[in-house]
Amino acid sequence: MIEKPMDISLVSLSVKVYRLFLVAYPAKFKQEYGPHMLQVFGDYCTHVFHQNGSKGMIRLWAITLFDLFQSLIEEHLQKETEMTKSKFIKLSGWAFIVGSFAFLTILSGSIAGSMIGSILLAIGMLGLRARYGESVGSFGRNFLLIGVVGMILAYAAVPIFREVESLYILPYAGPAVLLLGLTMFGLVTLVKKPLSHANWLPLFAGIWYPAIYFPIFVYILLNNGTWPESDLPYTPIQIMLSVQFIALCVLGAILVQQTDATEEPAVIA
């Protein structure tokens, strides 16, 4: 079929106008897919014009304008979400580092310090979830969430049970539940291996305090609130908590460093 000049100019004009619209897409998306989008649009214009003439072109542009509007918003929103997510992950890495310092005050028995530490560590765990959640699957990422929620519930239980004598160490339960969630996540990372290296680190960073706290808690419950004064190995406990502090700092540093290095956020499904 011999194309009339009108055919060529209408399709050509449409492609030129569409090219102008492509400028509005995010730079990275435009660079990667812009030429292909233009090519597809041009092919489709030719196809529609041959089938339905000018009327078809009007309908095509109605659909195209809607598609442009919808996809522009989606791509820009996704770009913002990715940047926000990246920033949050980096911030959560710092929260891990600062939180582990605050958490270490638990060695002096400070409830306030351990609470501040727990909150910051919880932010860190949410960042871990954002960074590696896709890789570890729903099972792995739910452990982190359960840890955070469990911590909140443990702290909420403190005023409720303050009259119960044998529960005097309940104020220290929050970080134990939180870090138990990290420990369980750590078990999953041993299998799924989401980190580029040191997949044992989340388990190593999580396990120490829960392993100390829960046996003591059970002992106190079973012994009418008696503190296991003479049975406690204080020095090993201090060493274990110090090791945990270092491991948490390293985990935080990995979150910060990997966000810096890749700038490629986790996929938003």
Added chain:
Amino acid sequence: MTDIVQDPEEFLPLTPAVFNILLALVDGEKHGYSIMLEVEANTNDMVRMGPGTLYGSIKRMLKSELIEESDERADPQMDDQRRRYYRLTDLGRRTLRMEAERLASQIRVARAKNLLPSEFAGRPA
């Protein structure tokens, strides 16, 4: 390429755009324009994707490893312009199958409630 095995169920339910793109790729690799035409044909023009929706979906599907890029070459049935071809990954195929089964079970429910005739085969063109 990651060694982590993803669960197809995590992608369900698929959006109509993603489902139809995956369906278009079942019988072989295609470039963007032929995907677009096949989606229209498969859905009797009910699903019409513009280039923005098409490549936005392709971008996300590539990141989720549901599809992968094949190569860039000319389509012998069209002009000699080079076009980027895409194909299903194993994960994409499993995800598509799971979604098709999910939709089929919903059709069975609709039939059981007499909403659809037993021999329902979709709207006529």
